[in-house]
Amino acid sequence: MSSGFDWRAAKIDWPVTTDVGPGLAGVVAAETRVMWLDPSSGQLAYRGVPVDSLANRADFEEVAHLLIAGKGPGGDSQGLASFRRQVRSSRGLPPDVVELIRALDPDTHPTRMLRAGVSAVGCHELTVDDDLSGDRQWRELRVVGQTAALVSAICRHRAGREPRDPEPGCSLAEGVLASLNDRPPTADEVRALDLLWVLYAAHGLDPPTFTSMIVASCLADPYYNIVAGLSALRGPKTGGAAETVLDQLLPLRDPMEAEAWVAQTLADGGVIAGFGHHAYRMPDPRVVVLRKEVASMARTHGRPELFEVARTVEVAATGALAPRGIYINVNFYGALLFHLLGADPPLVPCLVAVGRMAGSAALVREALDGIRLYRPLSRYVGPAERRLSGEGTS
Amino acid sequence: MIGSSQILAEQSYGRGLEGLVAGDTAISEIDGIAGRLLYRGYPIEDLVGRVSFEEVSYLVLFGEMPDANQLEDWSAELLRWRHPPRTALDALQRVPENAHPLAQFRTMMTVAACLIPEPENTELDAQWRRPARILSWTAALAACAIRHLEGAEPLPPRDDLGYAANFLYQATGRTPSADEAAAFEASLVVQAEHGLHAAAFAALVVISTDADLGSAVLAGMGALSGARHGGANQLAFEMLEQLDGPDEARAWARDALARGHRFPGFGHRVYKCPDPRVRALEPYAAALLEVNGNKRLWRTYLALREEIEGTLGAKGIFANVDSITGLIYHPIGLPVSAFPIPFCLAIQTGWMAHCLEYLPDGKVIAPGSVYIDSESRA
Numbered sequence: 001m002s003s004g005f006d007w008r009a010a011k012i013d014w015p016v017t018t019d020v021g022p023g024l025a026g027v028v029a030a031e032t033r034v035m036w037l038d039p040s041s042g043q044l045a046y047r048g049v050p051v052d053s054l055a056n057r058a059d060f061e062e063v064a065h066l067l068i069a070g071k072g073p074g075g076d077s078q079g080l081a082s083f084r085r086q087v088r089s090s091r092g093l094p095p096d097v098v099e100l101i102r103a104l105d106p107d108t109h110p111t112r113m114l115r116a117g118v119s120a121v122g123c124h125e126l127t128v129d130d131d132l133s134g135d136r137q138w139r140e141l142r143v144v145g146q147t148a149a150l151v152s153a154i155c156r157h158r159a160g161r162e163p164r165d166p167e168p169g170c171s172l173a174e175g176v177l178a179s180l181n182d183r184p185p186t187a188d189e190v191r192a193l194d195l196l197w198v199l200y201a202a203h204g205l206d207p208p209t210f211t212s213m214i215v216a217s218c219l220a221d222p223y224y225n226i227v228a229g230l231s232a233l234r235g236p237k238t239g240g241a242a243e244t245v246l247d248q249l250l251p252l253r254d255p256m257e258a259e260a261w262v263a264q265t266l267a268d269g270g271v272i273a274g275f276g277h278h279a280y281r282m283p284d285p286r287v288v289v290l291r292k293e294v295a296s297m298a299r300t301h302g303r304p305e306l307f308e309v310a311r312t313v314e315v316a317a318t319g320a321l322a323p324r325g326i327y328i329n330v331n332f333y334g335a336l337l338f339h340l341l342g343a344d345p346p347l348v349p350c351l352v353a354v355g356r357m358a359g360s361a362a363l364v365r366e367a368l369d370g371i372r373l374y375r376p377l378s379r380y381v382g383p384a385e386r387r388l389s390g391e392g393t394s
Numbered sequence: 395m396i397g398s399s400q401i402l403a404e405q406s407y408g409r410g411l412e413g414l415v416a417g418d419t420a421i422s423e424i425d426g427i428a429g430r431l432l433y434r435g436y437p438i439e440d441l442v443g444r445v446s447f448e449e450v451s452y453l454v455l456f457g458e459m460p461d462a463n464q465l466e467d468w469s470a471e472l473l474r475w476r477h478p479p480r481t482a483l484d485a486l487q488r489v490p491e492n493a494h495p496l497a498q499f500r501t502m503m504t505v506a507a508c509l510i511p512e513p514e515n516t517e518l519d520a521q522w523r524r525p526a527r528i529l530s531w532t533a534a535l536a537a538c539a540i541r542h543l544e545g546a547e548p549l550p551p552r553d554d555l556g557y558a559a560n561f562l563y564q565a566t567g568r569t570p571s572a573d574e575a576a577a578f579e580a581s582l583v584v585q586a587e588h589g590l591h592a593a594a595f596a597a598l599v600v601i602s603t604d605a606d607l608g609s610a611v612l613a614g615m616g617a618l619s620g621a622r623h624g625g626a627n628q629l630a631f632e633m634l635e636q637l638d639g640p641d642e643a644r645a646w647a648r649d650a651l652a653r654g655h656r657f658p659g660f661g662h663r664v665y666k667c668p669d670p671r672v673r674a675l676e677p678y679a680a681a682l683l684e685v686n687g688n689k690r691l692w693r694t695y696l697a698l699r700e701e702i703e704g705t706l707g708a709k710g711i712f713a714n715v716d717s718i719t720g721l722i723y724h725p726i727g728l729p730v731s732a733f734p735i736p737f738c739l740a741i742q743t744g745w746m747a748h749c750l751e752y753l754p755d756g757k758v759i760a761p762g763s764v765y766i767d768s769e770s771r772a
Contacts (some may be wrong), residue, residue, distance in 0.1 A: 010767045015413065017406040023602065023757030028764050029411060036765035048767070088543060096488040100505070103481060103488075108508045114505035117610075120485070123493035123501055128731060130494075205763050207603045214596040217410065218620025221497060227504060228596060228616035235603020236516065237758050268757050278760050372410030373622050374592050375663045382420030383435035388459070 002020040007039060023278060027370060029276035029374070030213065034067060035363045036162050042285050046359075047072065055289045060173060060197035061087060067201060068365070071111075083141065084171075091144030091152075091175065093117075094124045098153050100165050103200050106158050110350040111234040113157070115227055117150040122223025130228055138224050139317075140361035147226075147357045148172040151350050152179035158347070173197070177352065180342040188300065189341055196337055199286045199330060202359025204279060207232040208239065208251075209360045214374045216364045229360055230353060239349040239356075244273035245335035246345040254305060262316040272317045273331030283327040290333035293355055297340045310336055343373040411761075412663065414424055416595075421454060421747045422587045429667040431588070434458070438584050442674045443671045447557045447582040448472060451743045454587045455750070468526070468558075475530035476551040476560070478762060482506035482535060486542050495732045496619045498541040503615070506531055507608050516604050518753055524607040525746045529734065532611070533557065536735045538565035539745055543729050558582055561739065568726045573685060577678035578736070579721045584671040585737055587744030589664070593617035593624070594745045601749035602759040612743040615738050624734035630659025631720030631730055633698075640697035645699035659704055659717030666710030668703075679721035686725040695721060 004028075005018050012031050014068040034046045044051040048068050054063055058073045063188055073080075092205035097120045100111055125139065135252040153163055156179050167173030173193040177185035185193075205213065216222070252258045265272060271333040277284060293313075298307035314328060321327070338348045407414035423432040431438045433454050441450060445459075452460040452468050460468055485505040489498050510527075538548040541564070549564050558579040562570040570578065590598070597614035601607065617625035637643040650657070662669060683692040699713045706712075723733055 004403070006764075007762060008767050010763055010768055011766060015406045016410040017404055020403065020405050020414065020416075023759045024416060025757075027407075027414065027761040028412070029761035030763040031561035031766050032765050034764045036767070039762075046476050096490075100485060100488045100501075103484070104505070112508045113503070113765050116485075116501065116508055119497070119501040119504040120489055123489035124495065124498045126494065127490075127492040128494040129492075206763055207599050207758060207760055210760065211596050211599045213593055213598065215613065215616040215620065218592050218617045218623035219625070220616050220620035220623075221494065223497065224500060224616035224619050227500060228600070231609035231613045232600040232603050232605060233428055234609065235600065235605035239605040240603070240605075316747050338754075351598040372408075372412065373663065374410050374595055376407075376411040376414040376416040376595060378417055378419040379415050380420070380423035381418045382423065382457075385432060385437065386435040387440050388436065 004241050008036065012203065013043070021218075025278060029205055029210065030363070030367055031072075031175075032222075032363060032366060034366055035204070035359065037204045037279065039279065040093055040167065042280050042282050044203065047185055049073070050288065051199065052289075055286075056191065056195055056253045058198065059194040059356070060201070060355065061171060063198045063201055064336055067358050067362040068144075086141055087145040087172065088166075088169065090142040091149035091172075093121065093146070093149050093153065097121055097124065098152075101150070101153055102157055102163070104157075106160065109234070110151075110154050110347050111156065111230060111239075111353070113302060114147070114150055114350050114353060115144065115230040117221060118147065118226050118230065119151070121150070122221060122227075124374075126221055131276050140365055141168050143222070143226060144354070144357045145172065148176055148354050151354055152176050154180075154350060155179040155347065170191070174356070176351070177341065184299070188297070192337055193341055195289070195293060196316055196334060196341075196351070197355030197358075199290065200334065200355035202356075202363065203330075205363075206238060207235065208356060209363055212360050212364050213367055213371075215370055217371045217374050222364075226357070226360075229356075233353055233356070241273050241329075241356055242331040242335040242348045242352060243345045245331050246339055247347065248273050249310055249336065250345070252309045252313070255308050258309045258312040259316050260315055262320070264315075272313070274335065275317055275321055275328055276326040277329045280327060280329070281325045284329045287328050287331045287333060290337060292342065294333045294336045297337065301340050303340065304342070319352070325379065335374065396447060396762050414591060417468065419589070419748065419751060420457070420749060422510065422589055423743065424589050424664055426662075426664040428662050429468050429665060429673075431584075431586055431670045438670060438675055442580045442583050443576070445583065447579055447586070447740070450583045450586050451525075451529060451557075451612060454743050455745045469607070471526040472557060473553060475527040476534055476553075476620040478502075478506050478534045479511060479532040482531075483538055483548055486538065495539050495543055496615075496734060499735060500612070500615065500619070502539065503612060504741070506535060507612065510606070510608055515683065516606050521607050525743075525750075528608055528611055528746065529557070529739070533561045533739050534564065536732075537561055537738060540729060540732045540735065540736040541567065561736075562726060567726075570726065571685075574726050576728060577675075577682050580675060580678050581719055581722050581736065582740040585740035588741060589744075589745060590748070591623070591741075592620075593741065594748050595631055598748055598752055599759045602756050607746060607749055610749045611745060612740050614742060618738050618741065619734055624737045625721045626658050626714075626716040627723075627737060628730055628733040630657075630717045630726060631695040631733065633658055634695055634717075635730075637694050637698065640693045641696040643694045644701045644726070646710060647698055651662060651702065651705050657691070657695065657702055660706065660713055662714045665712065665714065668712045669714045671715040672713050675715070675718045675722060679718055679725075681691045682722060682725040691724075696715040712713055716755075718748055 208229040212225040559575040593614040596617040597610040600610040
């Protein structure tokens with residue numbers, strides 16, 4: 001980071017001068033009031049409200065309302081009630097969309113099915129004559145519910161179950177959990193999924209969000225923003241890492257095996273998924289609440305060994321990696337908690353996407369007001385000017 | 395290369411990363427002052443009319459003009475992938491007729507992406523095997539989306555036709571004339587690569603997560619579908635179509651200029667001079683419109699361009715490629731709402747080249763954002 005550059009300011013005077021690092025680290029690509037990721041502490045706040053104070057106190061719908069409408073919890077109860085009604089009622093998917101998903105091989109990666117589903121939903125939401133520069137508020141609100149409904153449909157299709165609408169009036173978390181496990185969820189499970197979505201809702205300009213923002217800057221159809229964002233979400237270096245965490249941890253049977261695996265992986269120059277983050281040189285603060293939740297849910301779900309294995313890996317990996325500035329990130333315990341709620345590894349990025357949709361929609365909407373097309377330059381380092389020989393080859 | 399190079403210096407840049415040098419590339423050189431565009435060292439005016447899209451895509455992707463054997467192999471590879479999965483074509487039956495053709499096209503692509511084998515494999519070797527499949531599948535699906543606008547069934551490809559002519563055949567249902575095929579080929583050639591424009595940049599962000607090449611291309615298509623980007627060729631043509639002849643074009647432009655109107659297809663973030671792609675394509679458009687009996691449209695275009703450039707040229711605003719491609723697509727019979735599609739088919743070549751160039755040691759692209767807090771000190 002450029003010395004003295006202020007990442008929290010009353011306004012920006014363009015052009016700005018900053019350091020430019022690999023992966024555009026340190027570059028200012030947006031100005032936002034939606035969220036603040038403090039680079040010195042790693043603390044995250046949505047609309048000025050610290051995420052710590054939202055975790056386990058506000059459910060995901062309240063936080064989506066906060067992010068999208070900018071209204072704090074407890075501040076606008078009428079607005080929130082109407083938001084809940086609308087977001088829940090947007091879960092009704094056109095039968096053609098459900099059929100499109102069901103025509104796919106159930107073993108297709110769920111994020112690919114979700115992307116196809118979102119694209120198809122967009123075909124129903126917007127016609128060729130729609131003015132895309134118009135007010136998009138209703139769409140942001142709808143895409144959060146639509147994504148939850150698509151994830152439910154995908155869970156059911158993967159398990160070979162018939163499609164089913166959510167219980168009327170149930171929350172987004174209740175609806176997804178009911179599809180995931182084909183039974184009514186417990187209160188603890190609902191609270192845990194809400195917690196996950198709240199913690200995953202927004203986290204700076206991570207690749208899925210930044211991709212959506214670039215696409216939005218071209219004034220594309222909003223469903224194309226989402227398709228593009230979901231294309232990045234699956235990447236093994238971003239949302240896909242949560243899936244890898246489970247691929248690595250689930251085969252480990254006990255703490256001894258876990259400890260040996262960490263030592264072996266690091267000795268082989270391998271990567272421990274769930275460790276390392278481009279924005280942090282410290283443990284992700286969201287880990288604390290997630291670790292506690294995983295410990296308690298592993299106990300209640302009769303899987304205490306899962307937490308013991310994870311904790312062993314965490315301690316061993318931290319011991320080896322912290323001196324190199326690599327720390328635990330949200331995906332480590334986040335993925336385990338999704339798994340304890342019933343998700344097999346490939347479903348995890350899809351479930352993350354539901355939470356992400358709220359933050360991403362809010363950031364994109366906000367940016368649309370003053371957005372300029374993203375168009376950086378590159379420096380040419382290729383061959384010098386040359387010509388085709390003779391009369392050409394065709 | 396981009397993002398991992400040694401440009402770790404302090405830079406000044408504007409909103410939308412204007413002026414930021416994001417990294418190094420060996421793919422294309424754009425000179426926005428002299429108005430030149432070179433692919434791997436070859437100026438586009440040297441390529442257009444002399445080489446096929448197959449040759450240019452090879453050049454852009456792999457770095458050198460193909461020799462006869464390489465061209466044969468590459469053409470065969472492109473030919474091999476001309477049949478996208480049936481499920482992707484069938485997806486069209488499950489989307490409403492009045493959806494935007496780009497949204498229908500997108501849905502077919504997202505379904506096709508579900509059917510790409512080895513989905514987990516994002517090793518470099520696997521990524522390198524993908525461009526031919528992506529170039530050919532997207533062309534077939536795009537042709538199908540265009541046919542669908544007319545309520546027509548998809549047509550099987552014609553193996554005797556090259557990439558450009560076969561696309562026109564599958565999209566319009568008739569064999570293009572030699573002039574049409576040459577003009578369309580030229581439009582593909584000059585639009586095959588254009589640096590880090592928004593769509594290429596979106597693709598690069600996706601590939602930086604180690605996602606697969608198809609996902610990166612989908613993100614690029616999303617950006618390109620926007621009204622400010624690939625959609626601009628449609629808007630530019632619609633503006634032109636409203637004008638009844640050169641005199642009206644001049645009068646309307648003068649009036650609009652006085653009102654400070656912004657004209658689709660004019661002005662470019664990088665070119666502050668005439669766009670070299672416009673100069674390369676104008677002869678083709680003029681010839682097609684002449685044969686087509688639509689010389690008036692050509693003269694209207696020229697009048698509009700001269701009027702706008704006469705006033706705004708001093709500010710560096712000139713016709714860009716979006717103002718001219720419609721004058722090739724329209725006489726060939728491609729529908730206006732589908733104009734961004736052929737642009738996609740060409741330029742995805744460049745996106746893939748940038749992705750493959752980035753992959754070996756590219757870091758995740760994740761810039762920062764400034765939190766605007768009115769209570770902060772100013």
